[in-house]
Amino acid sequence: MEINILGGGPAGSAAAIAALTAAVPARIFERSSRRRHKVCGEFITPEACGVLQELGVWDEFLHLRPARIRRCNLHFGGTTKTWELPECGFGLSRYELDGLLLRRAEALGATVVRGESTHGSGAGPLIVASGRNAPAPRGNRLFGFKSHFAGPADENVELFFFRGGYIGLSAVENGITNVCGLAPEGDLRACGFRLDEFVARLKPLAERLRPLARIMEWLTVGPLVFSDRIDGPVTPDTYPAGDALGFIDPFTGSGILNALLTGRLAGSAAARRIPSHDYVERCRGLLERPYWASTLMRAALKLDCVGRLAALIPGQWLFRLTRIGPTAI
Numbered sequence: 001m002e003i004n005i006l007g008g009g010p011a012g013s014a015a016a017i018a019a020l021t022a023a024v025p026a027r028i029f030e031r032s033s034r035r036r037h038k039v040c041g042e043f044i045t046p047e048a049c050g051v052l053q054e055l056g057v058w059d060e061f062l063h064l065r066p067a068r069i070r071r072c073n074l075h076f077g078g079t080t081k082t083w084e085l086p087e088c089g090f091g092l093s094r095y096e097l098d099g100l101l102l103r104r105a106e107a108l109g110a111t112v113v114r115g116e117s118t119h120g121s122g123a124g125p126l127i128v129a130s131g132r133n134a135p136a137p138r139g140n141r142l143f144g145f146k147s148h149f150a151g152p153a154d155e156n157v158e159l160f161f162f163r164g165g166y167i168g169l170s171a172v173e174n175g176i177t178n179v180c181g182l183a184p185e186g187d188l189r190a191c192g193f194r195l196d197e198f199v200a201r202l203k204p205l206a207e208r209l210r211p212l213a214r215i216m217e218w219l220t221v222g223p224l225v226f227s228d229r230i231d232g233p234v235t236p237d238t239y240p241a242g243d244a245l246g247f248i249d250p251f252t253g254s255g256i257l258n259a260l261l262t263g264r265l266a267g268s269a270a271a272r273r274i275p276s277h278d279y280v281e282r283c284r285g286l287l288e289r290p291y292w293a294s295t296l297m298r299a300a301l302k303l304d305c306v307g308r309l310a311a312l313i314p315g316q317w318l319f320r321l322t323r324i325g326p327t328a329i
């Protein structure tokens with residue numbers, strides 16, 4: 001038996017590593033013909049570190065000198081909410097993180113087929129780890145964007161909120177700062193999708209960016225559609241993982257953790273021929289709380305009352321509510 005995996009992002013690589021650890025061969029089909037930068041805040045939540053250790057990439061991860069993130073600052077107009085993270089988080093570009101995970105899968109024996117967007121044979125288990133897939137309804141859709149900046153970096157993850165969206169800053173490797181956000185299409189269209197102009201409109205953010213210089217083109221992605229529930233598998237032999245299973249609002253900074261965890265679970269379930277329905281039920285149990293919390297925050301963001309809601313909830317709680325608890329991992 002060989003497991004076919006669609007997608008070579010964190011979920012697909014974690015799935016391959018788990019399958020190969022259970023001595024079942026895995027073949028990854030990755031649509032991109034080469035490694036690339038992705039639109040992502042690149043914040044790696046502390047809970048992900050244990051999973052990276054289990055996947056056998058922790059030492060190499062540290063070798064890539066990820067930034068250490070110790071504090072969170074949320075900016076709502078003129079007010080700021082600040083707290084220390086319960087444990088240190090990390091910042092590493094997706095270019096490096098995805099490369100690291102895929103190398104590990106290959107080192108364990110995975111076959112990686114690049115430039116392919118379908119899996120070859122119809123037989124055997126299929127892990128679908130091809131990222132977001134929900135169709136976007138017409139209307140004021142959301143788009144994501146990201147770039148890297150050079151200049152003084154610090155140990156904070158910062159989010160600047162505005163009606164319907166936000167822009168985050170946090171350091172990654174080599175003293176680079178990632179600037180990544182999402183915004184309603186209408187707002188972006190109003191400035192012709194010129195993102196330098198768009199970020200300069202938010203006064204506190206423009207101030208924060210003043211000492212920094214952009215060192216790569218803006219990347220954009222979308223439309224983005226969030227999931228508020230986990231759908232069942234298409235067939236008993238199909239195991240959706242990562243964003244293909246459900247896409248959580250990125251302000252939680254937990255998408256990579258969810259991808260690594262559900263990818264690892266999918267690889268191990270497929271290798272043991274555990275029915276995919278049981279695997280998805282397990283994922284539902286893990287993701288229920290973060291999905292609920294992020295749906296609530298998103299509704300508050302749309303109504304422009306996220307600052308008032310966040311003011312009521314202690315920062316550390318807010319952080320815990322939006323992610324899978326370490327005990328479940």
Ligand SMILES: Cc1cc2nc3c(=O)[nH]c(=O)nc-3n(C[C@H](O)[C@H](O)[C@H](O)COP(=O)(O)OP(=O)(O)OC[C@H]3O[C@@H](n4cnc5c(N)ncnc54)[C@H](O)[C@@H]3O)c2cc1C
Nearest residue numbers: 007009010011031041042043117131144242243250255256
């Ligand atoms: C604006 C934004 C900011 C974010 N910020 C953060 C953050 O700071 N921290 C965090 O933890 N998460 C963040 N996320 C979420 C995080 O990026 C995702 O949750 C994570 O990438 C999911 O990993 P994945 O492997 O499921 O999917 P992906 O990383 O999307 O990987 C899927 C892979 O499949 C490939 N593919 C697609 N279709 C096919 C096909 N048909 N056949 C073969 N291959 C295919 C793609 O090329 C891709 O490489 C953010 C997301 C966005 C949009």
